[in-house]
Each structure stands twice: as C-alpha cells, then as structure tokens.
Amino acid sequence: MKLPRRTFLHLATGAAALPISRFAWAQTYPAKPITIIVPFAAGGPTDSYARIIGGQMGRILGQTFVTENAVGAGGTTGSTRVMRANPDGYTILMGHIGTHAFSVALYPNLAYKPDTDFAPIGTVIETHNFVVARKDFPAGDLKEFIAYVKANAEKLNMAHAGVGSNSYGIGLMFNSLLGVRPTIVPFNGTAPATTALLGGQIDYMMGSISDFGAHIQSGAVKVYAYGAAERSPVLPNVPTSEEAGLPEFEASSWWALFAPKGTPQAILDRLTDALDGALDDPDLRKRFFDLGGDIPDKPKRGQRPLAALVKSEIARWTPILKAANANTQ
Ligand code: MLT
Numbered sequence: 001m002k003l004p005r006r007t008f009l010h011l012a013t014g015a016a017a018l019p020i021s022r023f024a025w026a027q028t029y030p031a032k033p034i035t036i037i038v039p040f041a042a043g044g045p046t047d048s049y050a051r052i053i054g055g056q057m058g059r060i061l062g063q064t065f066v067t068e069n070a071v072g073a074g075g076t077t078g079s080t081r082v083m084r085a086n087p088d089g090y091t092i093l094m095g096h097i098g099t100h101a102f103s104v105a106l107y108p109n110l111a112y113k114p115d116t117d118f119a120p121i122g123t124v125i126e127t128h129n130f131v132v133a134r135k136d137f138p139a140g141d142l143k144e145f146i147a148y149v150k151a152n153a154e155k156l157n158m159a160h161a162g163v164g165s166n167s168y169g170i171g172l173m174f175n176s177l178l179g180v181r182p183t184i185v186p187f188n189g190t191a192p193a194t195t196a197l198l199g200g201q202i203d204y205m206m207g208s209i210s211d212f213g214a215h216i217q218s219g220a221v222k223v224y225a226y227g228a229a230e231r232s233p234v235l236p237n238v239p240t241s242e243e244a245g246l247p248e249f250e251a252s253s254w255w256a257l258f259a260p261k262g263t264p265q266a267i268l269d270r271l272t273d274a275l276d277g278a279l280d281d282p283d284l285r286k287r288f289f290d291l292g293g294d295i296p297d298k299p300k301r302g303q304r305p306l307a308a309l310v311k312s313e314i315a316r317w318t319p320i321l322k323a324a325n326a327n328t329q
Contacts, residue, residue: 029089029267030063036257037085037093038069039078040161041189045127045210045291046075049255050094052287053124056278061270067094071188074164075099076107079258083112087262089271092121096255098161101313102169105321115314119268120306121257122275125293128228129170129251130238132212132221133204134197142224142244146178149204153180159193159205162186167193169321170206170227170251176324177248197221206251209234209292227251234292254313256306272302 036054040046047069054065070078075098082093093099100114112118131142139145149156158175160168167190175182185202187193190211196202198220209232215221216235225244226232228251241249257275259268278284279295288295299305 027266029270030061032090033064033066034058034061034089035091036065036067037078037082037091038067039071039075039093039095039099040069040165041071041187041191042069043191044161044189045166045208046094046096046189046255047191048210048291049125049288049293052284053094053257053275053278056281056284057271057274060274060277069189072162074103074106074160074162074168074186076103076110076112076164079103079114080111082258082260083117085260087119087260087264089259089263089267091260092271093118093258094124094255095258096166097253097313097317098164098166098169100256100258100310101317102166102321103164104314105318105325106164106169115307115310117261118258119261119263120303120310121259121268121271122302123254123256123296123300123306123309124275124279125288125291126252126254126296127208127210127291127293128226128232129166129206129208129253130212130216130226130235131174131204131206131224131241131249132197132216133224134200134202135219135221136200137203137222139222139224142239142241142246145204145224146246149180149182150178153178153182156203157183157185159185159187159190159196159202161190161193162188165190166253167206169317170253172321172324172328173251174206174249176327177246179327181328208253209290213292225249232292234290254309256309258306268303276301 036050038047038050050067058065079099085091139148216223225241226238227249
C-alpha cells in the first residue's frame with residue numbers, strides 16, 4: 001500500500017519517538033475497558049457527564065468505558081490517583097474547574113500540579129451555577145435572600161462537595177461577595193448535598209441543572225439566581241444574577257478529561273478524537289443541553305485549548321479564592 005507522503009512522515013515520526021513495543025501497543029489501543037475516575041459521589045454532575053461522554057466515546061472506540069467513583073478532599077483524592085496511575089490510556093480522569101484550578105489556591109500542599117502533571121484530552125462541557133435554598137427558606141427573591149443571609153449567617157449553613165470542589169469555590173466566592181460566614185458543610189459530591197438540601201438540613205448551596213433542574217421545576221427547592229449573562233434556555237423563569245441584583249456573581253464551570261502525564265501521544269490523540277466525535281453526536285448534544293450544559297465549540301476542544309484553559313483558570317481563580325478565603329475565615 002502506498003501511503004500519502006504526509007501520512008507516512010507522520011507515522012514515521014511517531015514511530016521514531018516511541019520504542020517499538022509502545023508503538024505497537026498504541027496501534028492496538030484500546031484493547032480493554034477504559035476507566036474514567038470520577039472524583040465525586042455517584043449521581044452528581046461529574047458522574048453524569050462522565051457516564052454520558054464515556055458511553056459515546058466507547059461506541060466510537062469500540063470499547064467499554066467504566067466509571068469509578070474515587071471520592072474525597074473536593075475531588076483531589078481521585079485526581080491524585082489518576083496522576084499516579086499507569087500512563088497507558090486505561091485510567092483517565094473527569095476533572096473540572098475545581099480539581100484543576102480552585103485546588104491550587106485552596107491546597108498549599110496539593111499532591112499534583114494541575115497544569116503539568118496531567119496530559120489534557122479535552123474539555124467536555126461548560127455550565128453555569130444556580131443559587132438555591134431549601135424550599136421553606138424565608139426569602140422570595142435574591143435581594144431578600146441576601147438580606148436574610150447577611151442578618152442570619154451564623155445560624156445558616158451552606159453545603160458543598162468538599163474543599164476544592166466547584167460548589168465550594170463558587171460558594172466561597174458568593175459568600176465573599178456578601179461578606180458572610182455561614183457554617184459550611186462538606187459532602188463527597190453534590191448528589192448527597194442535594195439530598196440534605198431537599199431534607200431541609202442544608203440552607204443553601206450552589207450547583208447546576210444536573211443537580212437541581214427537576215427539583216427547581218417541582219418546587220422542591222427555591223432558586224434565586226443563575227450566574228450567567230443570559231437566562232438558561234432550560235429554566236427560562238430563573239433570573240440571571242444581574243437581573244436579580246448581584247451582577248458580580250458570574251459563575252461558570254467546566255469539566256474535562258485528563259490522562260496521566262506520560263501517556264503516549266498516539267493514545268491521547270485517539271481519546272481526543274473520540275471525545276471530539278462524541279461531542280458532535282446529536283443525541284449526546286441533546287442530553288448535555290437538557291442538563292444545562294454548553295458543548296465547547298471546535299476551537300475550544302482538544303488538548304492544547306484545555307492546557308491553555310487550565311493555566312488561565314489557575315491564574316484567574318487563585319487570587320479570587322485566596323481573597324475570598326481570607327474574607328470568610
Ligand atoms: C462539584 O461541586 O465540584 C461537583 O458538582 C461535585 C459532583 O460532581 O458531585
């Protein structure tokens with residue numbers, strides 16, 4: 001078979017860069033199921049997004065993707081595990097803005113460097129956060145909510161999914177904007193935190209449609225604001241934070257797949273291509289849309305844009321969270 005010159009050179013360069021056995025191994029990848037480590041509890045957004053994207057990537061690669069929940073320390077326990085995993089493409093991470101940006105400000109002794117200890121695969125989904133409270137919270141809108149929280153902060157509690165999680169970082173920023181210090185209650189994910197909110201043990205928390213969409217629609221929780229420039233098309237009755245009176249509460253989040261550093265480039269490329277194909281799938285796009293998620297546009301997909309995103313998000317969030325931490329201690 002005669003290969004086009006570019007393809008031949010590409011293959012030859014790749015082959016030269018890898019020992020023969022690793023090159024052959026990359027050619028047969030994936031030969032067994034791939035595990036996506038979810039560093040939070042089952043049933044939360046990280047878990048849902050991993051299952052959905054893994055299912056579609058598995059169809060594209062002809063191999064099963066299994067999810068494994070490795071919870072603790074706001075997602076940093078599972079992330080550390082992937083950082084230390086064999087870089088063979090069979091263990092990857094569903095990380096997010098918390099594990100790969102917030103954690104830098106919040107853990108002085110973080111076991112990994114988010115921007116250099118992982119091989120980025122690509123961004124999966126972007127969302128915005130809602131401010132929600134238990135259904136009998138005594139406030140009808142965000143202005144009343146803010147007034148009540150300011151007057152009663154020492155009697156109130158806010159749930160989060162562990163120091164370093166999305167809900168923690170966004171909640172910390174929210175409390176800092178208000179200048180309040182409620183009791184903050186950690187869970188291993190937003191799914192158990194939401195259960196406690198529904199049960200009335202928690203007063204308020206931050207999260208996405210994936211956490212609260214059905215509960216907002218049924219009235220099982222109260223919602224006060226959506227931290228985005230535009231209303232959510234899924235929940236168009238919820239005011240944006242600007243409309244509700246707190247324009248500084250801009251609260252977007254993202255989730256992304258990472259492999260351990262040292263994963264062969266040919267394997268990373270297969271995963272990135274499969275992710276790209278999955279994000280183009282109409283059924284998957286509909287499922288992510290229904291969960292309130294935006295799918296990254298083509299220029300924002302893949303390894304380099306994710307590497308740049310991690311760096312820029314660390315630079316953006318580290319001073320914000322350090323200041324917010326100081327303001328709420
Ligand atoms: C977070 O707050 O970091 C996530 O929502 C946690 C989760 O996926 O449960």
